[in-house]
Amino acid sequence: xxxxxxxxxxxxxxxxxKSLLESKNLSFTEIDLSDDSVRSEFYSKLGEGVKTxxxxxxxxxxxxxxxxxxxxxxxxx
Numbered sequence: 001x002x003x004x005x006x007x008x009x010x011x012x013x014x015x016x017x018k019s020l021l022e023s024k025n026l027s028f029t030e031i032d033l034s035d036d037s038v039r040s041e042f043y044s045k046l047g048e049g050v051k052t053x054x055x056x057x058x059x060x061x062x063x064x065x066x067x068x069x070x071x072x073x074x075x076x077x
Contacts, residue, residue, distance in 0.1 A: 003028035006055040008039060013066040014054040020069060 003021065005028050007014035021028050033039035033053055043051055046062075056063040063072050 001026070002059050004031060004057045005029070006031045006033050006042060006053055006057075008032065008053050009034040011053055013052075017054045017056060017066045017069055020066075020073070024073070 003026055005014070005017060005021070007018070007030055009032075018028070018030070033042055039053070042055075046055065052065055054065055054069075056065070056069050058072075063069055
């Protein structure tokens, strides 16, 4: 499984998402969006009114943020 997580510095939800993935022994690629202009461009490309990090993608499918990741695992994934 290819997992990408888009994060920024000093983001507790990003840290929690990474810890959850690590607790499941899942490797991931972290993409740093700490630069405001880079993050803004990412949000624009993503659309859907998303304005938060982390944003987690599994096999190029957007799962969402931390809460959606928790639900994804709770649903048996």
